Each structure stands twice: as C-alpha cells, then as structure tokens.
Amino acid sequence: MSNGSSDGSHLVEGLVLRGDARVYHVLIDGRSRPCAPGGRLFEELNERKSPVAVGDRVRVTLEGDPARIEEVLPRRNWLSKVASSHDPREQVLFANVDQVFVVGSLAAPKFSSNRADRILVGCHWSEIPAVVVLNKVDLDEDGEEESIRATYEAAGYEVLSTSALRGDGVETLRERLKGRTSVFYGASGVGKSSLLNALEPGLGLKIGKVSKYWDAGKHTTTFSSMVSLADGSLVIDTPGIRTFRPHGLVKTELRYRFPEFAPFLGKCHFADCSHDHEPGCAVAEAAEAGKLPPSRYLTYVELLDELDPPPEEVETISGEFA
Ligand SMILES: Nc1nc2c(ncn2[C@@H]2O[C@H](COP(=O)(O)OP(=O)(O)OP(=O)(O)O)[C@@H](O)[C@H]2O)c(=O)[nH]1
Ligand SMILES: [Mg+2]
Ligand SMILES: [Zn+2]
Incomplete structure (x- = not known):
C-alpha cells in the first residue's frame, strides 16, 4: 500500500x-x-x-x-444533521464514537423532550448507542425527573441523573465513559462542559451563564473538541444546538426509530398507515390510551411532517419483463 x-x-x-x-x-x-x-x-x-x-x-x-x-x-459511524433551515446539506457532527450522551437539564433550561427525541432518532438511525442524561437534578423543584426517566426507560434507554454542581451521578457517568469514545450532545446551557469539568477539574472548560430572560444557554462552547480524562476515556464536548433535524432519514423509516412503538406496528387498520392520525391507527390509539408517552408520539408526528418521502420506486418499462 x-x-x-x-x-x-x-x-x-x-x-x-x-x-x-x-x-x-x-x-x-x-x-x-x-x-x-x-x-x-x-x-x-x-x-x-x-x-x-x-x-x-x-x-x-x-x-x-x-x-x-x-x-x-x-468512518465506523457518524452522526449528521441537516445543516440549517436554509441549508439542506448534510452536516457531520462527529465520527467514530462508541456512544452519545444526550444531555438535558431538568431546569434552567427546562428539559425539552422534543429535542432529546430528535437526537435519539438521529443516533438510532446512525446505529450509535445513546444514553439520556438529566443534569441539574439539584434544581428539580417540580419533581419532573421521575416521569422523564420513565418515558426514556420505556423506550429502552439508560437514564442517568446528574448534578455537575453537587456531584450527583458523576461517578456513575465516569464508569459509563470508561475506555470508550463518547459525546456530550444537547442544548446550550444544560451543563455539558460543566459535567466534563466535574469529571476532570483540570480541564478548565469555559462555562456559560443561563439567561433568565430566554431560559437558555448562551452558546459558550463554540466548536466541538475531544478531551481525554485521567483514565484515558475520550469525550467530545459539543456546542449547544437549538434543534436537530436528522439527515438522510425518510418518512417510512421514522417509525422504527422509536423502539417502544414496535408492539403496535402492523396492527393499524390500513396496511400502509403512516401513524399520523389515520383512522384505526394502533400507534395513535396507544398514545391516546397512555400506553405510549404522548410527548414521544408528538415528536414522531412533527418529524414525520419534516422528512422527505422515500425515493420513488424505479418504474419498470412496461413490457420489458413481461
Ligand atoms: N444548578 C446547577 N447548575 C449547573 C449544573 N451544571 C451546569 N450548571 C450551570 O449551567 C450553566 C451552563 O453550563 P455549561 O456547562 O456552560 O453548559 P453547556 O451545556 O456546556 O452549554 P454550551 O457550551 O453553550 O452548549 C453554568 O452557569 C453552570 O454553572 C448543575 O448540575 N446544577
Ligand atoms: Mg459547553
Ligand atoms: Zn398507524
């Protein structure tokens, strides 16, 4: 060679x-x-x-x-999103990783299930294992941790609760990171860089303020970077994102990216049901009956509307194969 x-x-x-x-x-x-x-x-x-x-x-x-x-x-794997609402190109965010930690905070900013669902869909489509991190448990005055945890555990995800401030869950996080290449990904201000500093105080990553007015972070981390912890684990800290649109995923593929929908697929009245409120849709009925978390179904319907249809089946020239 x-x-x-x-x-x-x-x-x-x-x-x-x-x-x-x-x-x-x-x-x-x-x-x-x-x-x-x-x-x-x-x-x-x-x-x-x-x-x-x-x-x-x-x-x-x-x-x-x-x-x-x-x-x-x-590349062994990679996660990409649609670059922006004005730019449909593929934006590769990171490559060759073992797992993605989808980080959200329970307060300041409030947990966005929509954003977490979208990133999880992207990871599933890219076949990258994902873990949900609920940071700022010290601020969980409304006691939302339990129901958010239940939602994602029902979908088969591991959920870790942490506080970069108090140290809750930091040792469990360290265990999960051990010997692997991982990514912290999520909105701005949820504490991705703070968690890394809690894991490794010597890193001294820049930490932002959360604006009271917007209840959102100020995009303190501006470029993705890979850092190494004392035990050799590698972690990619990323800039906070507003929204995530998976790239390359088509409408008919979306249903399989919500693992907890599986028992209901194939049970709808119409064989070609898109699970978007068609009559006799087993998925929609399950969401209404509380057998599926309504927030997950809402994200499904919203994303379905944004994704492209599958490419047209190539038409055979009539008579050619007759
Ligand atoms: N109360 C509390 N505050 C936290 C916790 N973790 C982070 N913060 C605060 O949240 C703010 C944002 O933290 P960052 O670590 O900069 O958030 P980030 O996710 O890296 O944000 P970007 O770099 O903008 O994407 C800072 O003021 C932190 O001190 C936590 O567990 N509890
Ligand atoms: Mg940061
Ligand atoms: Zn259906």
Missing part, C-alpha cells in the same frame, strides 16, 4: 480533536497540530458542510504550513 500523496509527499495518520472554522487540530504522534483541509477535501468545502469531523482518522502531509489533511479514512 502506498503511503504517499499524489505529489509524492509523505503522509502520516492522525485523529481530529477539534474543528474551528477552517482549521482542524489533529493529534499526530501525541501532539496536536493545526491542519487545513488540502486537495480534494478543500474543493469539497463548498459542496459539503463538513468534509472533516471531530473523531475522524485522517492522513496528513506535514510539508507546508499549515500541514494539510489529504484524506479522511473510512
């Missing part, structure tokens, strides 16, 4: 730790180096929102300043 680039320069392998606007920090032989996307990757910058993502294994040529990323090695 050749180890050189097209112009014959020597290539070394590295791990992408952080991506700022157009510079990537790549771990090469134990040292983090700034690298720019080179060659074909540079050309792809306009076409694709994120040709390189944190967690990518890349091949880099060290000649030149800055060094250049020539190639992204095949």
